[in-house]
Amino acid sequence: MGAAIARRMADQYHIILHYHRSVDETEKLAVELRVQGAGVTLWQQDLCAPDLAQNFQELMRRTRPIDILVNNAAVFYPDRDRVGEVTPELYQEIMMVNCWAPFCLMQEFAKQADEQTSACTGPRIRHSRSRGADEGNIINILDQRVLNISHAFPVYTASKSALWALTKNMALALAPRIRVNAIAPGHVLPSVGESENTFRVRQMKTPLGIGPTPEAIAETISMILNSPSMTGACIPLDGGEHLVAKRK
Numbered sequence: 001m002g003a004a005i006a007r008r009m010a011d012q013y014h015i016i017l018h019y020h021r022s023v024d025e026t027e028k029l030a031v032e033l034r035v036q037g038a039g040v041t042l043w044q045q046d047l048c049a050p051d052l053a054q055n056f057q058e059l060m061r062r063t064r065p066i067d068i069l070v071n072n073a074a075v076f077y078p079d080r081d082r083v084g085e086v087t088p089e090l091y092q093e094i095m096m097v098n099c100w101a102p103f104c105l106m107q108e109f110a111k112q113a114d115e116q117t118s119a120c121t122g123p124r125i126r127h128s129r130s131r132g133a134d135e136g137n138i139i140n141i142l143d144q145r146v147l148n149i150s151h152a153f154p155v156y157t158a159s160k161s162a163l164w165a166l167t168k169n170m171a172l173a174l175a176p177r178i179r180v181n182a183i184a185p186g187h188v189l190p191s192v193g194e195s196e197n198t199f200r201v202r203q204m205k206t207p208l209g210i211g212p213t214p215e216a217i218a219e220t221i222s223m224i225l226n227s228p229s230m231t232g233a234c235i236p237l238d239g240g241e242h243l244v245a246k247r248k
Contacts, residue, residue, distance in 0.1 A: 001072055009221070017042050060109075
């Protein structure tokens with residue numbers, strides 16, 4: 001999804017590609033985007049590391065102003081995230097990556113806007129491509145499960161539900177300068193170890209019989225950026241799955 005989002009935005013924005021261990025894939029994507037004429041910065045960072053806020057501050061000093069923050073990174077362990085099997089270490093990792101890290105980055109993103117407002121002594125000139133009536137946008141990628149809780153994957157679901165709560169909280173706290181919204185995808189890509197056939201069957205069980213593509217996620221982000229009255233919203237892209245009662 002991150003690659004699709006970067007490709008969709010590359011003709012309008014300088015792209016910052018975050019990665020942890022996927023060095024080869026990220027560098028390959030960076031080359032692809034640069035060939036297309038996009039500006040690209042690579043940022044390697046462990047989202048569980050204690051220096052996350054400090055390193056993001058340094059990144060913003062080098063590349064500011066950052067107009068858009070997309071919190072897309074997440075961890076998901078379907079074979080381990082089960083009631084009765086969750087360890088403290090697993091709980092901490094999932095909550096750190098899926099909830100704490102996005103919140104930490106949102107806080108630092110907001111500080112950047114505060115500093116820009118304090119430093120501005122003349123009239124503000126807004127760039128029509130990257131800014132609307134606001135000074136920045138945050139978009140959190142959730143999961144359709146936050147709209148329809150099921151029995152499965154308790155810690156992953158809790159982490160994404162907490163991020164949905166933070167999305168609404170931050171939308172109020174940062175208005176009117178920064179808009180904060182979310183997208184709740186359904187079955188976009190097969191999980192690790194999931195066969196293509198099983199994945200397609202899951203998609204076909206939705207009311208529409210389909211799931212979203214990574215490109216659809218990227219297109220929805222573009223729509224949010226071009227909707228200046230939208231904040232605190234969650235857009236489900238799941239073929240209607242969030243409307244169907246969950247059963248074991």
